[in-house]
Amino acid sequence: MVMIFLLSLLSIGSTADDEGWLSIERDAYYNYHLETTPLEIRTNSELDSNDRVTVFFSTSEGHYAGGINLSFGSSVKFWIWDCSTDSIDLPVNISSSDTEKVWRITLVKTSSIRLVLHCDEVEVLDFLFSDATCGDKSWTKDWSRDVTEIEFEVYDTASDFYRPQPDACAAGTYRSPNKTTCNQCEGDTISYEGATSCTPCHVGEVANSERTECGAPVSNLDSTGNKSAPLVPWILAGFFFLTTVLITLFAARKLLRRIFSCRNTNVPGQGDADKQIKLISAESSSHHSVS
Structure with missing residues (x-):
């Protein structure tokens, strides 16, 4: 016992x-x-x-x-x-x-x-x-x-x-060799919580400002360091929009020109009819004078 x-x-x-x-x-x-x-x-x-x-x-x-x-x-x-x-x-x-x-x-x-x-x-x-x-x-x-x-x-x-x-270093930092301090990762390297060293990002990637995650190159990041939408789709969308607007304006311009052209032009054949009326009037006058 x-x-x-x-x-x-x-x-x-x-x-x-x-x-x-x-x-x-x-x-x-x-x-x-x-x-x-x-x-x-x-x-x-x-x-x-x-x-x-x-x-x-x-x-x-x-x-x-x-x-x-x-x-x-x-x-x-x-x-x-x-x-x-x-x-x-x-x-x-x-x-x-x-x-x-x-x-x-x-x-x-x-x-x-x-x-x-x-x-x-x-x-x-x-x-x-x-x-x-x-x-x-x-x-x-x-x-x-x-x-x-x-x-x-x-x-x-x-x-x-x-x-x-115990005393784990935060993500983005690493435990110093003497285990007394947590040092910040630098460059395109990151670390996870509790890390004793920093890990390089893969080729073509960069580290965010906190050194906690690798991601897209700087060209695809906005001013805050976050991933932004690719620019190419937006550029293409803008191009097609402007093209559509220009085609619409051009068609409207042609339509307006045709409308105003019709207003300022005589009805087809109207001139010949006037001439025929004048000719008949002249012949009638001449016939009366002979009688």
Whole structure:
């Protein structure tokens, strides 16, 4: 009995420490707004252990909103729920020298949806959701929902503790190497909340003024830095409008000229009739004078 009591004390002491780590209960829902606060998970699993991290996301109404699975085989593979059709190796190799690791999950929703994964402050995955990257096409529905709850699945054997990322840097900034300040991204680079570095925009794109999103080149942006409608359709519409107005005015001008021309011109044949009348009058006068 005493032994059980001592073990309970040790367990309580490990549920939350000075670094804010919280114990995990499987199949329990935790209120957590993943889109505003990156989630950190602490594991102590070796490669080839077949341990796995499985965390589900859901809405406040209990609707499924995605999830991620990490499996510890000969390498660390990831599976994104309602997107992946197979487990894939992380793009960055995970060191096996230290089994205790801190994983950070960041969900970014701007004009696109991204899932960013860090391991011990190193970015190991930046996944952009699309029909090209997701074999399961239900991603558009589930991953578009607002995540307000998380759940560690019962088969999760790797997750030991979780916490909100402490002192996360805001989007558009990154954590300095000494982890004491948040520095602003510069040039055509952006960052997501909690980032430790800035990501360059793709070729042909530029960063907005907040350095939070890449977008169309400057030629397609208005004075506020927002995307504006392309100019070509407006130019063509204006051209056709002016052409229509000019054709209408030209037709009206011709019609008016014809109207005024008819008013100022004698009726056809009227001159010949007058001549015939005069000729008959002259002949009549001449006939009377002979009589």
